[in-house]
Amino acid sequence: MSQGERQRSVLRINLDILNAVRDEGDAKPTHILYKANLSHERLVKYLDDLTAKGLIEVKQDGENRTYRLTTKGVSFLIEMRRAESFVQGFGLAI
Numbered sequence: 001m002s003q004g005e006r007q008r009s010v011l012r013i014n015l016d017i018l019n020a021v022r023d024e025g026d027a028k029p030t031h032i033l034y035k036a037n038l039s040h041e042r043l044v045k046y047l048d049d050l051t052a053k054g055l056i057e058v059k060q061d062g063e064n065r066t067y068r069l070t071t072k073g074v075s076f077l078i079e080m081r082r083a084e085s086f087v088q089g090f091g092l093a094i
Contacts, residue, residue, distance in 0.1 A: 011094060013038070017046055018069065018077055021056055026066040 008016070013036065020035035021027045033043050047067065050056045055073035059066045069077070084094050 013046060014050060015080060017043075017050060018055060018073055021067050021073070022069050022077060026059060026068055028066055032067065
């Protein structure tokens with residue numbers, strides 16, 4: 001990792017996943033994987049965690065699986081945008 005690069009925090013990874021799901025609507029795991037820039041193994045772990053916390057829901061149609069934000073997930077993203085704006089006002093980043 002170069003000097004200018006930082007590892008993403010767990011919060012940032014979760015936000016990247018939630019934003020990818022929001023952008024897609026009914027998001028396929030592969031689309032989330034590319035947009036959130038994660039390995040399949042890590043993606044599965046994060047998706048399971050976000051599902052358990054009630055931020056996303058899984059829709060299974062035969063072998064096809066998609067993810068969608070729950071009302072709680074939408075509220076979380078709205079509040080995080082507000083928090084990010086607040087933190088950025090002090091010249092910091094989440």
